[in-house]
Amino acid sequence: MPELKVNFDVLSPVKFLIRSAEVYPDKVAVVYGDERYTYRQFYERVNRLASALISRGIGKGDKVAFVCPNTPPMLEAHYAVPMIGAALVSVNIRLSFPEVNYILDHSDAKAVFVDNEFGHLVSTEPGDLPKVETLVNICDLSDEKPLNGPSYSDFLATGSPEPVTIDVDDEYQVATINYTSGTTGRPKGVMYHHRGAYLNAIGEMLECNFTHDSVYLWTLPMFHCNGWCFTWGVTAMAGTHVCLRQVAAGEIFRLIETEGVSHLCAAPTVLITMANYPGARDYQMPRRMEIMTAGAPPSPTIIQTIEAMGANITHTYGLTEVYGPHSVCAWKAEWNDLPLEEKAKLKARQGVPYIIAHYMDVVDPKTMTPVPRDGATIGEIVMRGNNVMLGYYKDPEATATAFAGGWFHSGDLAVMHPDNYAQIMDRKKDIIISGGENISTVEVENVIYRHPDVLEVAVIPIPDPKWGEVPKAFVVPRDGTNPTAEDIIEFCKQNLARFKAPKAVEFGELPKTATGKIQKFKLRDREWAGRDRRVN
C-alpha cells in the first residue's frame, strides 16, 4: 500500500467509484434491460470481481482481457482490474478470430472473460493461449459456456463484496491496454496510465456539461478507448450508466424515452442510423440531449436532423493513443445565427484541445515547426500532455516513432485556421497528389455529402497516366434515389476547384472496419492492384 501522504494522492479513476458509492449508495448507477444496480451494488460487484481475481493469483502488472459488448460486466472490469494494479485489455468484439487471439496472446493476458455470444472468437485449441490461466464465461443472452471455466456470476460469487484496497502507487502505472484496430498491420497495444485516465475522464465531463443527474447511454463501445473514459467520468459525477448490448436505433429511442437519457457518444454512422429511423424526423426528445461525435465530421444533414429532435451535437477528435477525444470543436455563441451550412462547416472542424489536454498543433512533421495559421498549409496534427499514452506495449520502436520530436504524431494531415481551430484534410496515406497539387479527400467528401441523394461517400486516389493520381468517389445513395456519376461530378465542379472533382464515381456499399470506419485502403488496394503507390 502506498505511504499515507497528507497532500499527495495518486490520481486514479477507480477512486471515483468509491466516492460515488459513499455519497450516493442508493442511486441507480447501472441500468441494463431490467437489471438495476445502485452505486452500492455496483461497488460491491466490483469488489467481488477484484477479490476473485486476486484469489486466482492476479495482481499488479498482470493483464486481464474482456471480450464483451457494453454490458455491466464490462463496466465492472474497468474498476476491478485497474484497482488491483492489473491492466484491463478490452478487446474489440468486431475483430476476427486471428486478430482477437493475437491480442489475447500479445497482451500476456492471464485471465480472459468472454461474453458467450463471442465465445467463438477465443481459441480453445490446446496450446494456443499458453499464458491464460483463468477463463470466465459471461452468460448474458444464454447459459452456454464455450470456454473451460465458470460463469461470470459464479466467478463473482467466489469474491467478497468488502472493499478491496487499491494497489496503485504510481500515477503512471498501466491501467488499461487498448489495441488499435489499425487499418493495416498488426494491432498495437496502447498503454493508458492512471493519471491520464483520471484527467481525461474529468475532462470529458467538463466538455459535455455532465451533471449529477445526467444519464449516459452506452452507444459508444467501451472497448473503444475505454469508452472515451466515460466509463470513469460518468461514475465520477455519480451519473447513471445505461448499458446497451447492441446499437439499434429502435432500442436507442426506447431508452431515451424510458431512462431519461441526457448524453451519448457515437460515431456519425450511428447518428445516420438514428436519423433514418422511421419517425425520426418528427421525433422530439423528452430531455435535452448532449451528443459527442468523433471519427468523422458530422454532415450538415445529420446535424440538422438530430439537432431538430432536441439534441446538441459536439464534434470531437482524437485517437486511441490520447484516450479518445483530445480536441473539441468548441462552439461559440456568435455562430448560433449562421445559416445551417455555415454552421456545419464550422462544426466539421476538429477544433481546439480539451481543457485538460491543452497541447495540440499542426506542424511540419520533419522540422516540428508549426504551419502558418492560414487554413491552407497542410501539416501533421501532433499532441502532448497528461492524456497521451505511456507507449505501445512491447513495441519501443513504434513508440519512439510515434513520439518523435517530443510530440505524439497523429498521422492526420490538417490545416490550422486563423482562429486556432485545426481541421483535418486527410490521413497521411489518403491524401491525393494530383499533378503536384494536394487534394484532400475529406474536402471532396464533404462537398459530396451535401448532395441531397448521398448517404455516404469515400474518396480515394486512383492512378492516372497524366496527373499521377486523380480522385474517385465511392457513393452510397440515399434510399429511393438514383444519382448518376455525372450528377456527382457536376455538383463537385460547382462547389470545388475543378481539379478536385472526382474523375470517376462508383455506387454501392463501402467496406468498413470493425469499429465502423470506412476502410479506404481496401478500395485503394483494389484500384491500385499491381501498381506501386508512393508511401508518405
Place this chain on the structure above:
Amino acid sequence: MPELKVNFDVLSPVKFLIRSAEVYPDKVAVVYGDERYTYRQFYERVNRLASALISRGIGKGDKVAFVCPNTPPMLEAHYAVPMIGAALVSVNIRLSFPEVNYILDHSDAKAVFVDNEFGHLVSTEPGDLPKVETLVNICDLSDEKPLNGPSYSDFLATGSPEPVTIDVDDEYQVATINYTSGTTGRPKGVMYHHRGAYLNAIGEMLECNFTHDSVYLWTLPMFHCNGWCFTWGVTAMAGTHVCLRQVAAGEIFRLIETEGVSHLCAAPTVLITMANYPGARDYQMPRRMEIMTAGAPPSPTIIQTIEAMGANITHTYGLTEVYGPHSVCAWKAEWNDLPLEEKAKLKARQGVPYIIAHYMDVVDPKTMTPVPRDGATIGEIVMRGNNVMLGYYKDPEATATAFAGGWFHSGDLAVMHPDNYAQIMDRKKDIIISGGENISTVEVENVIYRHPDVLEVAVIPIPDPKWGEVPKAFVVPRDGTNPTAEDIIEFCKQNLARFKAPKAVEFGELPKTATGKIQKFKLRDREWAGRDRRVN
C-alpha cells in the same frame, strides 16, 4: 524551462488562461464596471504584468503581495505571479495595519501592489518593510499614489504583451500563500501548490455545474483561498468574471440583471444582505443562479428567500488549508419534496468530500479512529488529498501539528451521519461542556435561527457555578421585531433538549472578523473575563 515530455505535463492553473485565450480570444473574460477585457486582452495584461515583474528581478521562489479588492488587477495577479514561478500573497484588505504589515514582512514579499483606497494599510516608515523592493499603486477610484512607486497601468506599460514562458517545473511548487485570518494568534501563511490549485479549480467547476457560457460574480473575496480557486476555474471554462469592488446588495442585483450572472459564491451573511434588500422578496432572477455558500450553514429562511428568487444554494465546507471548500452537501433528488425545514436541516450539513478531494473523515483526534456513523458521536473533521496545502510558510512546527497522524486537522468538531454526511457541531474551542454533557453551539444557533424574529445569532458558553458552563445566546433581531429573552429560551425548549436551551439571551450587534465570521472569542472573553476556561 522544464523538459518537453510527451505524456507528462505539470498541472498548473495558469495554463487555463493560455488555452482560453487561444480558443476564445474575443470572448469577454473580465467585466468591471464599464471595463471589458476579452480573453486575448486578459492574457496580454497578464503577460505585461509577468514580464514587468521579471524586469524588476522577480522570479522563481519570490513572493509578490497584493492588497486589493476584487478588481481586474487582483485577477491578473493570480496568473502573472505563479506563471513566473513566484508566489502570490493576496492580503485580506479588512485586516488591521499591524496585521497587514506583519503579513507583508513575514511572507518576504519583494513586491507589494496596493489599491490606493487601502494605501494606509501599508507602512511607509523607512525600515519597516526592508525586503520590499517594488511598490505599485493600483489607482482605481482615484489617481492617488500613497506608495513610492508607479501606478499599476504605468507598471503594465513597462511589460510586454508577448507570451511569457511558464516557469513551473514541479507540481508542488508554491503558487500562492494565503494567510489565515485566525481569530486568535498570528496569521499563518498557507502555501498552495500548483497541482492542488489546478485540481481544486476543476473540482469546483464540476460541483457547481459551471459551463462555457456561465457568468461568475465576484462576491467572494479573491483574498479568501484565492476565491476558492474560482479565480482559475472560471477561466478554465472560459466563463466570464464579473469583478465587484465591494459587496452591496443593490450592485449585486444590478449586475445579475445587466451581466446575466449565473454563479456566485458567498458567505451566508452576504445572502442575508441580499434577502433583506428592498424588493428582494418579489424578485425573480432573469437566469437560474447557482450559489455556493460556506462559512456557516445557511438558515432555512435564507434558503427559502434566495431560492424563491430562482437560485439554487449549495452548501460547501472547507478551510484555507484545503483551498477553500473540501466538502459539499451533495443534494439528492429524493429530498426535493421534503418540507422546507427538513430540507434546510439536510442542507445545513457539511456533507461529503468533493469529487477531486475524496478524503474526509470524522475521527477521534488522539487515536485517528473514525467515529461511529451514528450522527451523535463527536469527533474531529480530518482531510487529506491533492488539495491539502504544502504547509504553513516558515512554520514547520504548526505544519507538523496540523498534519499529525497523516491527515490535516480541521479543528472542527462534527458527527458523521449514517449516510456518510458529516455535520459540524462546533469548533473545538467553542463547544460547551455543561454538567458533563456536550452542547453544540451550532445546534442551538440553528434552532434559534428558525425563530421568525431572529436575523443573526451566536451562542457561547458562560460560566455557571452549578453546571460549569451553560449556553448564552447573542441575538440580532430582525428589523421591526422586538423579541424577548423569554421568547427565545422558550422557543429553544420546545425544539431542543431542555438542557441545551440558553440560560441567558442578549440583544445587539455581533463582533465579526475581517472576513465576516462572527468572533465568538470576543464574546467569550468578555463573559469569562478574569476566569480560566478549559482549553481543548
